[in-house]
Amino acid sequence: MNKTQSVESFYDELSNQYTELIRKCVPRYEEIFYNLFHYIPSGLKPRNILDLGCGTGNLTAAALQYYPTAQIHALDISGDILDECRQRFAGISNIHYHQQDFNQLDFKDESSFDLVISSIAIHHIVDADKAALYIKLHGLLKPGGIFVFADQTSGMNDEIYQKHIARWKQEAFKLGSTQENWDMWMLHQTAHDYHSPTVWHLDQLRHTGFAAVDVIWKNIMWSVIMSVK
Numbered sequence: 001m002n003k004t005q006s007v008e009s010f011y012d013e014l015s016n017q018y019t020e021l022i023r024k025c026v027p028r029y030e031e032i033f034y035n036l037f038h039y040i041p042s043g044l045k046p047r048n049i050l051d052l053g054c055g056t057g058n059l060t061a062a063a064l065q066y067y068p069t070a071q072i073h074a075l076d077i078s079g080d081i082l083d084e085c086r087q088r089f090a091g092i093s094n095i096h097y098h099q100q101d102f103n104q105l106d107f108k109d110e111s112s113f114d115l116v117i118s119s120i121a122i123h124h125i126v127d128a129d130k131a132a133l134y135i136k137l138h139g140l141l142k143p144g145g146i147f148v149f150a151d152q153t154s155g156m157n158d159e160i161y162q163k164h165i166a167r168w169k170q171e172a173f174k175l176g177s178t179q180e181n182w183d184m185w186m187l188h189q190t191a192h193d194y195h196s197p198t199v200w201h202l203d204q205l206r207h208t209g210f211a212a213v214d215v216i217w218k219n220i221m222w223s224v225i226m227s228v229k
């Protein structure tokens with residue numbers, strides 16, 4: 001990638017290798033998904049789910065396992081990665097695809113979703129846009145609905161953030177990442193990533209009006225945050 005490449009074209013270019021590369025990059029990737037779904041109240045029987053930044057559909061596949069009869073809306077800015085996702089779930093009629101930007105979500109009806117999920121995607125927009133997104137999602141959720149997402153977060157100060165990055169590098173190499181893979185992710189991080197502290201997300205979500213918010217799981221710089229409308 002080059003430094004001025006957009007996030008959309010970065011993921012367009014990576015789309016056919018993404019499913020393999022991400023598992024070499026993110027420590028305890030499957031555990032993140034397990035925890036994201038594990039703490040959703042068992043009484044919630046979601047009929048409509050929105051997956052923000054679905055990529056090739058790794059989280060979408062987990063959602064389908066947990067909620068096989070729900071209507072799952074997979075959304076991503078990258079057309080090519082969305083095509084990979086579409087091919088992966090070919091023949092499955094309850095997954096719907098939306099090429100949209102988080103900053104311009106186009107769902108007209110308020111209270112459309114019982115559950116909004118996302119993994120490792122929201123950090124691609126700046127804090128002011130995250131705050132606007134949370135307001136939009138609060139409106140799109142039904143009363144009692146859940147917004148649960150996993151994301152890369154920074155730390156309470158820069159020293160801790162840098163220590164997180166150093167630990168991430170060690171773990172990524174243990175998972176099989178090469179120096180070339182790491183350099184590619186770091187270039188992407190410099191160009192497109194806006195990591196915020198976990199408590200920043202909690203404050204924003206509370207401020208937005210969610211009734212309850214918490215960090216339900218954390219490892220190094222990956223946090224799973226749940227909010228109840």
Ligand SMILES: C[S@@+](CC[C@H](N)C(=O)[O-])C[C@H]1O[C@@H](n2cnc3c(N)ncnc32)[C@H](O)[C@@H]1O
Pocket residue numbers: 007008011022052053054055056057058059075076077078081100101102103118119120121124125
């Ligand atoms: C690291 S991938 C995560 C994919 C998937 N959720 C997973 O866990 O494997 C981040 C995804 O977010 C998408 N994305 C980044 N910025 C976006 C934006 N502004 N609007 C919509 N999607 C975006 C990217 O295209 C990419 O597919």
